Amino acid sequence: MRSGVVIFPGSNCDRDMIVAIRKITGKTPIKIWYKEYDIPNLDLIVIPGGFTFGDYLRCGALAARSPVITSIKNHISRGGTVLGVCNGFQILIEAKILPGSLIRNKKLLFTCRETTLEVQSCIENPFLSGLKIGECLKIPVAHNEGNYFAPEDLLKQLKEEGRIALKYIKQNVNEKNYNPNGSTEDIAGILSKNGKVLGMMPHPERAINCLHGGTDGLKFLTNCVEQIIG
Amino acid sequence: MEPQSELLKINKNEYLAQQKSKLEDALEMGLTKDEYNLICEKINKIPNITELGIFSAMFSEHCSYKSSKKWLKTLPTEASHVIQGPGENAGVIDIGENLAAVFKIESHNHPSFIEPYQGSATGVGGILRDVFTMGARPIALMNALRFGSPDQPLTKHLVSGVVKGIGGYGNCIGIPTVGGETNFDKSYDGNILVNAMAVGLAEKDRIFYSAATGAGNPVIYVGAKTGRDGIHGATMASAEFTENSSEKRPTVQVGDPFTGKLLLEACLELMNTDAVLSIQDMGAAGLTSSSVEMASKGSLGMNLNLDLVPTREDKMTSYEIMLSESQERMLMILKPGSEEKAKSIFDKWDLDFANIGEVTNTGRLILTKHGFEACNLPLEPLVEDAPEYNKPFEIKAIKKVLKPSDLKTNLTIIDILKIIFKNPNIASKKWIWEQYDSSVMGDTIFANGDSDASLIKIHGTEKKGSFGKGLAITTDCTPRYVKSDPIIGGMQAVCEAARNIAASGAIPLAITNNLNFGNPDKKNVMGEIVGSIKGISEAASYLSTPIVSGNVSLYNETNGKSILPTPVIGMVGAIDEVENSLKISAEPDNVLIALGQSENFKAGWVGCSIYQEIINKKYDGAPPPINLENEKKVIEIILKLNEQKLLTAAHDISDGGLLTTVCEMLFKYNLGLDINLPGNLINCDSNDPLLQSWCFGEDQARIIIATKHIKKVQLILKENNIDFFVLGQTNSSSNLNLKDITTISINDIKKLNEKTIPLMMGDQQQG
Numbered sequence: 001m002r003s004g005v006v007i008f009p010g011s012n013c014d015r016d017m018i019v020a021i022r023k024i025t026g027k028t029p030i031k032i033w034y035k036e037y038d039i040p041n042l043d044l045i046v047i048p049g050g051f052t053f054g055d056y057l058r059c060g061a062l063a064a065r066s067p068v069i070t071s072i073k074n075h076i077s078r079g080g081t082v083l084g085v086c087n088g089f090q091i092l093i094e095a096k097i098l099p100g101s102l103i104r105n106k107k108l109l110f111t112c113r114e115t116t117l118e119v120q121s122c123i124e125n126p127f128l129s130g131l132k133i134g135e136c137l138k139i140p141v142a143h144n145e146g147n148y149f150a151p152e153d154l155l156k157q158l159k160e161e162g163r164i165a166l167k168y169i170k171q172n173v174n175e176k177n178y179n180p181n182g183s184t185e186d187i188a189g190i191l192s193k194n195g196k197v198l199g200m201m202p203h204p205e206r207a208i209n210c211l212h213g214g215t216d217g218l219k220f221l222t223n224c225v226e227q228i229i230g
Numbered sequence: 231m232e233p234q235s236e237l238l239k240i241n242k243n244e245y246l247a248q249q250k251s252k253l254e255d256a257l258e259m260g261l262t263k264d265e266y267n268l269i270c271e272k273i274n275k276i277p278n279i280t281e282l283g284i285f286s287a288m289f290s291e292h293c294s295y296k297s298s299k300k301w302l303k304t305l306p307t308e309a310s311h312v313i314q315g316p317g318e319n320a321g322v323i324d325i326g327e328n329l330a331a332v333f334k335i336e337s338h339n340h341p342s343f344i345e346p347y348q349g350s351a352t353g354v355g356g357i358l359r360d361v362f363t364m365g366a367r368p369i370a371l372m373n374a375l376r377f378g379s380p381d382q383p384l385t386k387h388l389v390s391g392v393v394k395g396i397g398g399y400g401n402c403i404g405i406p407t408v409g410g411e412t413n414f415d416k417s418y419d420g421n422i423l424v425n426a427m428a429v430g431l432a433e434k435d436r437i438f439y440s441a442a443t444g445a446g447n448p449v450i451y452v453g454a455k456t457g458r459d460g461i462h463g464a465t466m467a468s469a470e471f472t473e474n475s476s477e478k479r480p481t482v483q484v485g486d487p488f489t490g491k492l493l494l495e496a497c498l499e500l501m502n503t504d505a506v507l508s509i510q511d512m513g514a515a516g517l518t519s520s521s522v523e524m525a526s527k528g529s530l531g532m533n534l535n536l537d538l539v540p541t542r543e544d545k546m547t548s549y550e551i552m553l554s555e556s557q558e559r560m561l562m563i564l565k566p567g568s569e570e571k572a573k574s575i576f577d578k579w580d581l582d583f584a585n586i587g588e589v590t591n592t593g594r595l596i597l598t599k600h601g602f603e604a605c606n607l608p609l610e611p612l613v614e615d616a617p618e619y620n621k622p623f624e625i626k627a628i629k630k631v632l633k634p635s636d637l638k639t640n641l642t643i644i645d646i647l648k649i650i651f652k653n654p655n656i657a658s659k660k661w662i663w664e665q666y667d668s669s670v671m672g673d674t675i676f677a678n679g680d681s682d683a684s685l686i687k688i689h690g691t692e693k694k695g696s697f698g699k700g701l702a703i704t705t706d707c708t709p710r711y712v713k714s715d716p717i718i719g720g721m722q723a724v725c726e727a728a729r730n731i732a733a734s735g736a737i738p739l740a741i742t743n744n745l746n747f748g749n750p751d752k753k754n755v756m757g758e759i760v761g762s763i764k765g766i767s768e769a770a771s772y773l774s775t776p777i778v779s780g781n782v783s784l785y786n787e788t789n790g791k792s793i794l795p796t797p798v799i800g801m802v803g804a805i806d807e808v809e810n811s812l813k814i815s816a817e818p819d820n821v822l823i824a825l826g827q828s829e830n831f832k833a834g835w836v837g838c839s840i841y842q843e844i845i846n847k848k849y850d851g852a853p854p855p856i857n858l859e860n861e862k863k864v865i866e867i868i869l870k871l872n873e874q875k876l877l878t879a880a881h882d883i884s885d886g887g888l889l890t891t892v893c894e895m896l897f898k899y900n901l902g903l904d905i906n907l908p909g910n911l912i913n914c915d916s917n918d919p920l921l922q923s924w925c926f927g928e929d930q931a932r933i934i935i936a937t938k939h940i941k942k943v944q945l946i947l948k949e950n951n952i953d954f955f956v957l958g959q960t961n962s963s964s965n966l967n968l969k970d971i972t973t974i975s976i977n978d979i980k981k982l983n984e985k986t987i988p989l990m991m992g993d994q995q996q997g
Contacts (some may be wrong), residue, residue: 009495009579010488012404016672049670051402097756107993110665119275142401142667206669209688210808211697 001229003029003044006072006088013049013085013205020205021046022175024222032068039071043228044081047088049142049203050077058147059102060087064094073097081126081228082197086143089189089199098190098199099158100150106182112142114213115180115202117188118169123162125195126227127220131161136169137216139202141180146201148183148190155184163191166200238546240600247549248604251282259286265617272611280549280597281605285612286551287515288522291784294616297750298658298782301763302772306771311739312778313437319360319511320430321778322437323740327691330434330702332366335374335427335744335800339782341482346391347398350424351485353684354399356627357428359511363560365438366430369671371400373410373426374705374744374798375920378419379656380990385414388422389662390993395667396426397485402487403494407666408677408684408835410705413655417709420788423456425781426865428702428798431688438501440510440520442528442563446592447507449521449532450569451584452576453493456517457542459483460555488858489581497560497581501929503575505568512559518552520561522595526613536588536599546715548597548604563589606907623756627715632837632851634923639845641951642916643925643972647893649844650886651979656840661677663992673701676734682882683734683803685811700808702736704801708885709794711853714838720765720797720854725930726775726884727801733880733933734864735811735872736803741770743780743799750784754922758795759784766797772858773865775801810872814881815898816936820960822895822903824888826864826932828953832908834927840886841926853928860931867952868933876943879936887926891934892957893966897980902963906956916972925968936960 003021007014014031021029029046032039039045052063063069063208067093076097077080084092092098105111119135121129131137150158158164168179179186181201189200207217238245256266259282269285270276277285277462291297307315313330314322320334338353354371361368373396378385391413398406405428442449460483500506510520517539525532536551564572569585576583590596594613597605641649650656663678675685683702691698706727712719728738739756741768748755770777786793803812818824836842837851871877883891895904907924914921934957937943947954966974 010402010491012491012670019672043839050404051488051491053492054402054486056488058858090369110394110401110667112667112669113664140669142669144401203669206672208672209697211675212669212672 001025001027001225003046004032004039005029006032006034006047006068008050008052009045010052010054011048011050013203017046020208022222024225029033031209034066034068034125036110037067037071038174042075042080042133045072045075047084047091049084049086049088052087052091058094060090060094063091069095076197078081082126083201084199085203086162087203089167089201090145092197092199097197098192099154100148100190102145103147103149104145105147110144113180114138115169116122116178117166117169117202120164120167121162122191123195125198127198127224128165129227130223136219138214139204139207139217141202143201146181148187150184158190161193163221165189165191165198181182237600237602241545241547241551242546244547244599247279248545249278249614250276251279254277256280259283261286261289263643264821265289268615272615273607276286279487280552281607283553284518284605284607288612289616292514293519296617296783297621297784298745298759299618300620301623301760302432302762305767307776307778309774309776312776315776316780317440321364321742322364322435323778325699327699328434330432330437331429331802332361332432333427333429333742334360334366334740334779334800335798336360336781337744337746338426339422339746339783339786343422345482346388346633347395347519348482348484350392351399352483352557352640353426353483354396355487355490356513357426358403358405358490359513361428361430362497363438363509363511364432365436366432367498368405368428368430370429370674370701371407371426372684372705372800373706375410375412376418376423376796377414378422379416380414382419386991392424393665399485399487400983401667403491404670406668408668408674408686408703409679410589412662414661415709415794417794421786421793423605423746423796425798427705427742429701430803435546438506438509440508440524440527441523442532442589443507444532445530445687446587447563447566447589448569448585449534449587449589450562450564450572451539451559451561451586453581454486454489454556455540455542456551456554456583457556458546458550458554461550461553469971477921478777483555483557490695492579492581493558493560496576496581498789500575502574504829505572507562507563507565509560509562512561514555515560516553516555520783522609522612524561524563524983525595526609526685531590531592531594531609532587533590533596536597536604538584538586540582540827548599550882558845565862573704578728597792598637621750621756622753623760624753625716625757625761626754627717628850628852630851632842633838634833634919637845637919638869640917643922643968644974645807646844646922646981647889647925647974647979650890651982653840654986655992656886656890657984659987661987675811676813680879681734681811681813682730683736685734685808688809693918695808696807700736700805700811701802702731702734702805704730705798705801707729707798708797710838710849711796712758712762712795713759714849714853716761716795717765718853718856720762721769722853722930723797723799724769724773724775724855725767725861726882727799728775728861728865729882729933731803733812733882734803737869738773738775738801738803738865740774741777741801743777743797745780745782745943746786746793746796746798747784754856762795762797769858773862777880785913810875812872812880814879814895816879816895816901817962818901818960818962820878820934820936820938821940822892822934822957822960824932824934824955824957825867826860826953827955829908829955832910832924834887834923835929836923838926839926852902854930856930864931864933865954867947867950868935871935871943871946876939877935877937881934883932883934884928887928889925893976893979895934895936896960896966896976897983901960902965902976903958903960904967905958907969912969968990
């Protein structure tokens, strides 16, 4: 599989993502510098987490206006697959590739912790199709602006089109803080209309070996790779 | 040269900066009359304002260590694994496989009190620069924080701001913040402590140093532009606080983690070429200390044209440029001819790159501004003649040993445990830690109290069948022990740190220390400094954990009231196979054994303990004594047991004593335990002082281990003549039973433990 990881000056999860993909595919993804207009044909482009330009403005706002976004949009229009994680999700939203917005966490605090995600029933997509609907994945989050907000009509549309991919869920009935950021309907990740673009707040690349406390991130990414290469 | 009147026309303030100074100027800059006279004599002229500013920064306590130097020299700094001891940007130790760990701790106390967010953020930024200046990629951040009393109104604001600032910088730059300590005491009400530690990784033969080389070589300024922020910060950090300290806000630096990230990547990229001859970060006293130290370490001189320094504001004077503490800047000496290649790297990262002068062999620092000579000083007096004071001191130690029977109470064991876990000093700091990104870089094994030390896997050392090497990091200090007995307190900080490293499964290797004290002009404070340095030296020598870097922060007083003496020990250890590292949480059907505690141990040490504070509302009496031989024994045996893969978990006994430690080991899996008691305590009442001292005494050199291999472990312990006491086997009941005396619900205590800090911070929802 040919994959690439986009690197902005303030990206900081690029190496982690490269390590994860190499672990699964045995091949090192190419690094795509944010100033690049031309990128080769790739099976998967990942926009990793970080603070692209410091995110002193809205997260991802500057990144969404950099040259590489044009190339990514071209890749998408060719039917290409894109995964945006954390800051990558924020960038996809700022670039209007995915709808809605990601606002400050409800408690107005950065939060780094494990969350439990539930795979939703959604349209066919290369990210979750090999997993069972209702299956739970333990994957950590680390963000300040991960509170997904969608107005009612958009929410309705996302549901009708089966684009809500991942939700935070309780591990037991008494759990109060299972949703780390207060997102609308516990949404953790959404898909593009064609299902080929997924934006998610949790970091699968941080749960890829037993020393991380779990390997559900590896399971998620492995499934992704398998779906893409068929 | 043009007449001075021309300068007056170009830049009036620069003209003023180049005028001769007076004694009053020196006093205002924090120098004494004697120091001013010494300066005039040594340089054979009356310094102008810029020159005086440079002297005052170099002579400040922060840069010159004038009160502590005499004693710092006595610290043990050598061992076969030490590559670089104190005196560079950070310490460097050999960790095998051609790798080196580079680390240092530094305080940002005064700025953080004045402006908690920026103060702590720039503390993190500064310590990261110290590490990557040496050519190391930072891989972990730690911190040691001390705040005032939890019920003091300002405390909440300071905790919230400092935590946000630490997270704000570390999270953005993408280095995991993996742990540390946060404590509260009223002595810090007007003077909090923010000590940040960074650990980096470099190839052993690719370490970069700061000594300038080669007359004629270009001096390059890189990074952010110079502004008027933080001017004379080093002097501020060396003065006592008064009620007007908040007026000092303009001397607080402002951090920009994004530029910090660019500088980190650009420097490491450049260091991968052969262009860099020497490099120094512009930290305290900015361009002054970096240029003076680089030139003097190389026994050379430096000529700088200050018109070429990238500035953020117009008409900055030589004084302002030299004394600014704007963040994210570096000074480098490059190999001649490599400037263009270097510049292209900094262009890629959108950073300023300016050739501002050259190395000379004059032994002088010569600065020009607008074509006028703004400074012409010999370097030797700036560095060599900084005063070294032998301040009078008195080491006061409390010798009175309290007996359990001195503490009478109606409180039961459960009452006391509840009070302990309602104490924010003991309670879980999860609320704080979750605001730090602890898992970025993907190498964090244990962070934030999951293990006694934080564990980081070393990227790229993976082998067949192993995840590779790991580094263990901890910060420790028990200020109330240091207050009661500075020597014992100093020893205890080192021993607890070493115990924590060992309890995580790693071998303790070396120390960075952050010595936070009050005003050294007071005999008793100077006694605390001298005493704790003696204690640290003795323990560090005995345990072969030399001090390789550190920082001193004095004048931590407000309106004449001093903080508790707080010599923080940051220790680093290494483990060959990181998957063998140990957590604190016991698993079901583990046997818990207290190492270092004999069968005959029937009464605990209550003096200076958390338990004593609960009963007496104060700390007095001598702190628990330190027996270095026992400390070493318990460290060696735990490493031996772990090497044979006989352990599931380990947790050292410290604040709150044995029962507190046991509870913490049972929390994660909600386990229960029927705890064994020595014969004499079996029929006690729950408020019996002897029983309570056994539960909560703070005797040192003890670690509780959890094992599935009780027979093998017992055999090894006996063979090695180790004192131990079998506490019992964990079960799934969630009840901690003390024979027929009392039953403690681990769930209840765990809830208290997790709610304390959120409640204190007004976050009701948590838990």
